[in-house]
Amino acid sequence: MSQRVIVVGAGPVGLMLAGELKLGGADVIVYEKLAAPSGESRGLGFTRRTAEVLDQRGLLEKLGEFRWGRQGHFGGVRVDFDRVADRHYGVMGLAQSRTEELLGAWVEGLGVTVRRGCQVVNLRQDEESVTVVFEGPDGRDEDTASYLVGCDGGKSTVRGLAGIEFSVQPATRxxxxxxxxxxxxxxxxxxxxxxxxxxxxxxxxxxxxxxxxxxxxxxxxxxxxxxxxxxxxxxxxxxxxxxxxxxxxxxxxxxxxNAQGQAEQYRSGRVLLAGDAAHDHAPLAAQGVSTGLQDAVNLGWKLAAVVSGRAPEGLLDTYHAERHPVGQRLLRDTLAASLLYLSGAEMEPLRAVMRELAGLPAGARHLAGLVSGVDIRYEMGGGPQAVHPALGLRLSPDRRITVDGIVRRSAELLHRARGVLIAAEGTAYTADGWADRVDTVRGTWAADEDDDKPGALQLPDAVLVRPDGYVAWTSPDGGELEAALMRWFGTPAA
Ligand SMILES: Cc1cc2nc3c(=O)[nH]c(=O)nc-3n(C[C@H](O)[C@H](O)[C@H](O)COP(=O)(O)OP(=O)(O)OC[C@H]3O[C@@H](n4cnc5c(N)ncnc54)[C@H](O)[C@@H]3O)c2cc1C
Missing domain, CATH: 3.30.70.2450 (Alpha-Beta Plaits)
Known part of the structure; x- marks a missing residue:
């Protein structure tokens, strides 16, 4: 199989995905119909989880000036982030064009080819490959790769050409x-x-x-x-x-x-969808860019591992399994938020109930998790012994680990988009057979300012973190380490 992947669309999601694929060792090319970026402001920031995802790749610090939004809201109902453990506040007041500039410079630095002025008009796929047909500056041409990902926005051409159904809820506001x-x-x-x-x-x-x-x-x-x-x-x-x-x-x-829609499948053979192409909704909850960037970070390392022959194809199916429910919840929440936001006095009693719930610790925690995306949990499949509460959640990039006397943020450990096994000093856990894909770090967790807040998570002695920042295994109570390494990173090197 060739290691080549075609990405259609150089919006924020296509660019993020291209960078992730390149970091994972794939050979990636992006086709974009616009000759130059549109420069539209559109999205004005992103959620906490998306800021963390950029942080994991060392990109947050390159964004330049932005501000954190200490207060959040769900359809206009205030959510006080300071009352709950974990940092839920997101990035505010940052035009989407700036995020796209940052990602554009990143992929350029990684050596990704972005072919602008090339509009995809057709595709065909078979057992071995997928071929895309595009109209470019020099006329009609074709390109072939192992996989193709449509990151071509809400009206996705790729989605239609791949025959993927899109269920739509019509507009009411x-x-x-x-x-x-x-x-x-x-x-x-x-x-x-x-x-x-x-x-x-x-x-x-x-x-x-x-x-x-x-x-x-x-x-x-x-x-x-x-x-x-x-x-x-x-x-x-x-x-x-x-x-x-x-x-x-x-x-x-x-x-x-507030019309919205979602692709019924995020994958059809060798064609996958990410971002607005997979889920399109009103920007009322300011989640479009955020959810799309997280799709890209979920898919990139998996697809790169599959085309590089390091992981079985089945790993790709976890992309739909993990991200489709997130998209479904996004649409439900955006619709709920739009009704709360854009309805008249008849909605006031419900808004009052929501305000009461948001004032309770558990209610604030629930809403903060929805708004920030930090409560997203994936099924890690470790069997009945895998019950640790950290399993499937993201490891906060702000958690600090002392390694050889130096305090490091966990975000730094993910800059190369590889798996990381973090184990306490003196433990024997190792990922030696997977050293070409997984780094092993021995250290001691440092105390965190949120440790004493209600709902704060106590970290285990050892964790296996996937390249997208999610905890795939823990000790204790996380199942077998070797099984987790095989599941997420394929067979060990000879
Ligand atoms: C008016 C408006 C306001 C918004 N406000 C917010 C907000 O406040 N907060 C927020 O989070 N989100 C907001 N959004 C949503 C946000 O802009 C999208 O969620 C985000 O742009 C999705 O990124 P994407 O990369 O999936 O798609 P897009 O940004 O749409 O990028 C798709 C790319 O694919 C290219 N393309 C399309 N078809 C083809 C083809 N056939 N061949 C080659 N290239 C193709 C396009 O030119 C484009 O560059 C807003 C959207 C709109 C329209």
């Missing part, structure tokens, strides 16, 4: 978004309900620029693909707030709905 200049606006980052059922939101994007969101009750979701006019957006803002922004202008605008 619509919103305008605009990046407005030339107007001073009071900041309202969580949003405010307007008498009669509207909702408005405004966030500062930098000197002189504000992102606004307007929802009007009883206005049917905006039709079609067309960008709204600034007059339409400003009229809606005036109707909802009484204030005129007509003297300003917008650098970017969009009309969106």
């Amino acid at each position: 619509g919103i305008f978004l605009a990046d407005v200049v030339g107007v001073e606006l009071p900041m309202n980052p969580i949003g405010r309900h307007v008498d009669g059922g509207g909702m408005i939101l405004s966030v500062n994007l930098g000197p002189g620029v504000s992102r606004i969101v307007v929802h009007e009750p009883d206005v049917p979701p905006h039709h079609g693909e067309q960008e709204p006019t600034f007059q339409e957006v400003a009229d809606a803002w005036k109707r909802m707030t009484g204030d005129s922004i007509h003297h300003g202008d917008a650098t970017w605008m969009a009309a969106l709905t």
Whole structure:
């Protein structure tokens, strides 16, 4: 089998995946229809878990200036992150174009080829390979690889060409978004309900620029693909707030709905989907970029291991098994959040109940986990003895380990996108047969400021961490180490 993988789409997800594949040793090429990045601001940050995923690859520190959002919300219901163990706050006020720039520079540095101005128009696959047909600057051409991943957005061409069903829930609400200049606006980052059922939101994007969101009750979701006019957006803002922004202008605008959909399968033979191509939804919970980047980090090391012949093909099936339920929950939560956010007074009793629940420790913990993504748990398949509470959860990148007298963050140990066996000094656990894929680190866990908070996880003597940061085995109570190594990293080297 060739080690070649084709990625379609150089949005944030395609770029992240390309980098992960390259780190895993695959030969990767990206085809992107746009001649240059769109530069659209779109997503304005990402969740805690996604920040952690970037941290694991040493990318967070390269993002430049951003701020952490200490307060979260679920459909406008505040969630106090400081009350719960673990750090749930996400990255705020960072235009998606900046995240894409960072990822673009990263993959370039890794030596990935991104062929811009190449629109994929057809594909075919057989037992051995997949071939993509594209229209490029020099006309129509083809390329062949072992696998192809469609990261080509919500209207994914790849999804249609691979015959993957997409179940859609139709829109019931619509919103305008605009990046407005030339107007001073009071900041309202969580949003405010307007008498009669509207909702408005405004966030500062930098000197002189504000992102606004307007929802009007009883206005049917905006039709079609067309960008709204600034007059339409400003009229809606005036109707909802009484204030005129007509003297300003917008650098970017969009009309969106709460329609959503999900691919029924994330894999069809040699074709896989990630990001919006796999799950498309309203940006009301600000989770699109985040979930897509995590798809990429879940898939990259597995696909690289399969094409490099280090792991059996069955490893790829865990991608759908792990990420499809995450996408399903994302759609459920986004719909729930959109109804809480964009409904009138009839929703107020339910909002009040949600506020009460968010005020209870267990409620705050549950909602914080949903919003931040740090509660995602995968089935690690270690059998009935595998019962440790850390199994299947991510290892926080902030956990510190003292190794040879030097304190290291666990994030650093994952920079190379390899597995890591972290074992206490004096224990005999080893991953020697897998040394080409798994690093062994001996050290001592340092105390963490969250250790005494309710719900804090006590770390075991030894953990096996997958390249995506999830705990695959623990000692005690994690099952057999060798079985876990075989399951996630294939047979040991001769
Ligand atoms: C108006 C708007 C506002 C948003 N706001 C937020 C927000 O606040 N927070 C948030 O988290 N998310 C937000 N999102 C969602 C977020 O932008 C997406 O979830 C994210 O861009 C998904 O990344 P992706 O890489 O999967 O797809 P995309 O970013 O859509 O990238 C797909 C890429 O594939 C390319 N492509 C498509 N078809 C082909 C083809 N046939 N051949 C070659 N290339 C192709 C496209 O040109 C594009 O570059 C918003 C989205 C929109 C539209």
